[in-house]
Amino acid sequence: MIRVQGLFKEFDDPRSGIFRALDNVSFEVRPGEIYGLLGPNGAGKTTCLRILSTVLRPTRGLAEVDGINVVRNPEGVRSRIGFMSCNTGIYDRMTAWEMVEYYGRLYGIPEEKLQARITEIFNVLQMNDIRDRLGGKMSTGMKQKVSIARTIVHDPPVIIFDEPTSGLDVLVARAVLQAVSSLRDQGKCIIFSTHIMREVEKLCNRIGIIHRGKILAEGTLPELADKYQQPDVEELFFDLIQRREEEVRNSGTNSEA
């Protein structure tokens, strides 16, 4: 269960003063559903997800994972989430098994349970051939699998994916998406950020469209199609973005006048 309410995040940029990455963002994700955070680059997706993973702290507002506040009890949150992004790499000099094992131990999983769990994951993700391969010698696809394994080794109720298929080829991306989908079927609460429409259409129960730090629209795909009279997600997305851009430009000229 993820709950975000009135979230603000400001950065100090030497060039332009204060940069507001998140502007009053609010949404909820329930267990057993995949929430898609859709937006162009620089919209604030990564910032939002990093706040949820406790790596960044919000300037203002509330963010809760499974009822635990990310600011007040970050360790509690971290033990309940799995997080994967293109920035969460794997170690070059560790084998796949060692990597997953290390994190399993950090998550406090008792030893026998851990071994059984890792075996299970490796079977499900078909990673048995890279069990003893060093990270530096893996292809991108293999690294992604290891990352996924690491993300779910402790069976977290909440999983956060930040553009998990970026840079992947079609086959590997498909495998990743299948894994995400099966996790949802296990009842996990999943939030998933992307800028690829197809993924959104195929996977997400609900989506939130974010641009320049603001959530422009939110809801299930049918709901949004109905509300904006636009069945095509892509067109809907671009329309909303354009409208927002105009707003920003107008408010800019207004302030100058």
Add this chain to the structure above:
Amino acid sequence: MSWKNIRLVFLREVRDQLRDRRTLFMITILPVLLYPMLGLGIVEMMLTFSEQPRVVVILNADDLPTSPALLDQSGIGEEWFENGAEETSKLRVLAERTPQAGNEEKSARRPRRGEKTDEELLSVAHQLAEKIETLHGLRPVADESMEATATPQPTSAESPESNTSSAISSADEKAEAASTEAKLTAAQDDISQQFGTSGFQVLVIIPKGYRAAMEAMQREIQTSSSATTGVDAKAIATRVPPVLVVRNSADDKSMVAFGRVQKALQSWEDAVRKFSFEQAGLPKELQHPARLAWIEVALEEQVAASVWSKMFPALLVIMALTGAFYPAIDLGAGEKERGTMETLLISPAKRVELVLGKFATIMLFSTATALLNLLSMGLTGQQMSAVMSDGMANRVSLDFPGLAPLAWLVILLLPLSALFSALCLALATFARSTKEGQYYLTPLLMVVMGLTMFCLSPAVEMTPLYSVIPVVNVALLLKGLLLNSASSGNLVVYAIPVLISSIGYSMLALWWAIELYNSEDVLFREAEKFDIRMWFRQLLRTKDAVPALPEAGFCFILILMLQFVAMTYMKPDLTNGDPGLTMMRLIVIQQLTMIACPAVFMGMLLTTSLRATFRLRMPSITAMALGVGLAIVAHPLTVELSQFLVEHQVFPELPESARQVMGLMKTGDKPTWLLLLVFAVTPAICEELAFRGFILSGLARGGRLAIAVGISSMMFGIIHMIPQQAFNAALLGLVLGLLAIYSRSLFPAMAFHFCNNAIATFHAGEGGRIVADGVFFSRDPDGFLRYDAPLLILCAIAGTLMIMHMIKVVIRDQDAKRRGLVPDFRDLTKGEEVIA
């Protein structure tokens, strides 16, 4: 904090480092191989290196007396050299003498290509001898030691300024003198040049008739001593013509050869003297009337220890630092670069656990590097001393120092390693990339090496003050303990402060590293392009109500640098006029221009609210009363504390300049108002504006008031430079900072400062008319007013109460702010009024 997690992180990092072949190589193979290689290389070089024998030409050697004989068959007799055969082998003596039977083979030496034959050498020597004797004749020997140079010394006959009354009156004589001068210069140039290309390094010219004259002198002494008529001994002695020994001091080779020849000749002369004394029937003890005896107490192992006591501390420091640095880069900036930092941060491990695990890894590698290197070096040294030629081994033994010093080495390595590991981890985390991290190594290495070199100088000894300075304390302790002498037993007592302070510094550095791990700014910082114009513009454009943290730091550095400038350029001219007034004027100028002005200008330039920055608000009566009261109460305590520290030699004696200033405060002739103005009012205003105004406001932006007060007091202390005053100032700075924060105003702090300085001035001026009453006050032998225990206890109680009250109020205010009841000073960015 979970030890299990720390252990997990530690084990993973160590295993990771060991899997890196490069690291393994650097840490284990390299030291093990490097030193033996180096050692072998040096031994090889030494074997191939043979010091070329230097050539000494002795002209007219036949005229040397036969007893005692300077020369033997092959050259200068062995008995005249300190080290016998070894030294004679370094000098090749070409003596011009009639060859004795059976010596033809020895004397005919086939020269190598490019070298001159013996005949050539002798002919050049003869030419030089002629020229030198001519020159020597032109200028008589000046002093009794028979020291003469071939280069002209200015004499009164030459310098035109002096002796105008002497013979140089006519133009002719002047011209003659000038031409003589020119001839002389030309002559020595010629001699110098020819000597340089001659092929020999020293030329000894035995004058004609030397032997005959010596024998005659000895005969005369003999006869004259048996007769009792007055004898002109000097006349006898000066009838012996001088032996000219020619060398070129500018040439190293000549100087080295000359050194040997001179020693040989002097010991030969001793023998001649002895012989003459015997001839004259004088007791031989008269030769050495002063009866000096040189006694050596150093044991051989102590000489050896001296070599290691210099080398080991320096090497230990370098090895520990470099051994810490490279793993740290990998574990800090390297993590960021490889993209595994975020993965680590989302794990449930706390930041503390991550830092400690990494720290342990780095410390392991640092210690291992240092130990392996030292071991390898020590063993190589021992091997080398076995291989090296006897001569050198006699003078310096490279055997390992005993077991106890080695144990100390290992023990002291640990705090050093801890400090470096923590520091390197913090720096490496701060760096944005591994490249940037490596750039931090050079200045760190330079600073550390500078400190170590400072310690190795024999004049520097362990003192209580040094025992708490990082790096210096360990180096000095190690140096002292490795000396293996009896006095090093006393040093063991210093081990405690050294260990404790080192652990303290390590913890500080670790704390910094943990802070960095908690700072999103540092963890996600990417390399930026630094544009100075943009930076400057932004600095002036985005002004806050109060200064930013770096601005406070910069202000401090600016003030510090101005103080340095003052020290070098503003030396007071104490000779003209009233030195007292001059000093006082200087003090006021310094305070105003170098302390107050930077702070005020920076405030005007960089902040929007001078009122907030400099806390120019009206304080409450309580606050003012507290300020004055604390000053009164603190004074006896600080006086007694300073005296205590001076007596226990924690601080060195006051330097001269400080004593001068103290003396000024004593002079009764200055009007009170002037003294107060200079020593109390001016510092109170200027230093408070700077330290409790600009700097404290800036430091408080960091969020933690206690740390801000602490750092501003340390800065305040450092400005005072002299250790005693610095310590005093730092302590008072803490109270002043607390006052400023408690009262939200600068004025109570100024009042405290004023009262404190005013009382101190009166105290220095013989403490007014307070009479020693044996209970509260007393006078010490210097006439200073001293405070006794009852008064001190009262003051301590009062002071503690006041301080605790202030702390309580401040904590209450902070708490209220945190709970949102009062606007946070962090809302400064919106231009709201600051509360702190």
